[in-house]
Amino acid sequence: MPAYDFTAPRLFVAAALAEGVILPLDRAQANYLLNVLRKGPDDPVLLFNGRDGEWRAHLVQTGRKDADLHVAARTRPQTPAADLHYLFAPLKSARLDYLAQKAVEMGAGTIRPVITRFTQGERVNMNRLRANAVEAAEQCGILAIPDCPEPERLPRVLDGLAPERLLVFCDEDAPVRDPVRALREAADPQAPPSLAVLVGPEGGFSGEERALIRDRPNTLALSLGPRILRADTAAVAVLALVQAVLGDAR
Numbered sequence: 576m577p578a579y580d581f582t583a584p585r586l587f588v589a590a591a592l593a594e595g596v597i598l599p600l601d602r603a604q605a606n607y608l609l610n611v612l613r614k615g616p617d618d619p620v621l622l623f624n625g626r627d628g629e630w631r632a633h634l635v636q637t638g639r640k641d642a643d644l645h646v647a648a649r650t651r652p653q654t655p656a657a658d659l660h661y662l663f664a665p666l667k668s669a670r671l672d673y674l675a676q677k678a679v680e681m682g683a684g685t686i687r688p689v690i691t692r693f694t695q696g697e698r699v700n701m702n703r704l705r706a707n708a709v710e711a712a713e714q715c716g717i718l719a720i721p722d723c724p725e726p727e728r729l730p731r732v733l734d735g736l737a738p739e740r741l742l743v744f745c746d747e748d749a750p751v752r753d754p755v756r757a758l759r760e761a762a763d764p765q766a767p768p769s770l771a772v773l774v775g776p777e778g779g780f781s782g783e784e785r786a787l788i789r790d791r792p793n794t795l796a797l798s799l800g801p802r803i804l805r806a807d808t809a810a811v812a813v814l815a816l817v818q819a820v821l822g823d824a825r
């Protein structure tokens with residue numbers, strides 16, 4: 576794993592990044608760098624836009640509250656977006672913030688809200704979800720910004736999954752047995768398939784939803800142990816297992 580420079584702040588920007596580019600900062604960004612982090616002209620700032628890799632830039636103050644970033648050199652090449660889909664029933668906002676950030680940190684490349692029968696609050700603040708995904712990427716050295724598609728109902732989400740994508744369905748009713756072995760039996764760790772994980776709402780899945788999910792071919796109903804986990808806990812648990820056995824943490 577490349578040694579990241581975690582002392583330098585990382586900022587997501589929309590602009591194209593190349594040597595010599597000068598990026599005027601908005602007031603909030605200038606205040607954050609100048610006054611909150613108290614960065615000066617010799618302090619590097621790392622920039623990424625999800626397309627051009629990571630670049631080192633230097634802060635040039637242009638006024639009492641204004642500053643530009645002068646892009647100097649590329650520090651890391653662009654990495655491809657992660658292929659792992661994280662499908663989840665939306666939770667109330669604070670827990671949704673946590674869940675979105677952890678899914679990104681754990682390597683999800685698509686974060687899709689799934690509306691189920693017992694979902695609390697079907698309206699999902701997608702701007703907030705995307706902002707959390709960007710914040711997690713900024714903090715964790717992730718270069719590709721996850722895709723956050725609009726919420727869809729469970730049947731459409733299942734229909735939209737490519738048949739070859741293994742769906743790991745977090746099912747507290749599945750037999751409690753060795754989840755690592757269950758994942759190894761569901762796919763070849765030497766040639767892992769594309770992956771999706773699905774976690775339900777606080778109220779769990781309805782009986783007919785459970786049947787619908789289990790009827791999908793190439794789906795593994797996976798127990799995460801004998802205790803009922805909160806949905807945001809289940810998110811981290813299943814992503815850690817899947818990444819360790821079939822994903823990028825092998």
Ligand code: SAH
Nearest residue numbers: 745746747774775777778779798799804809
């Ligand atoms: N019906 C319970 C479970 C909901 S927990 C309740 O009302 O509290 C929310 C989601 O987390 C579940 O839908 C499931 O996807 C996942 N989950 C929780 N505990 C789990 C376990 N022990 N094994 C597998 N998945 C679990």
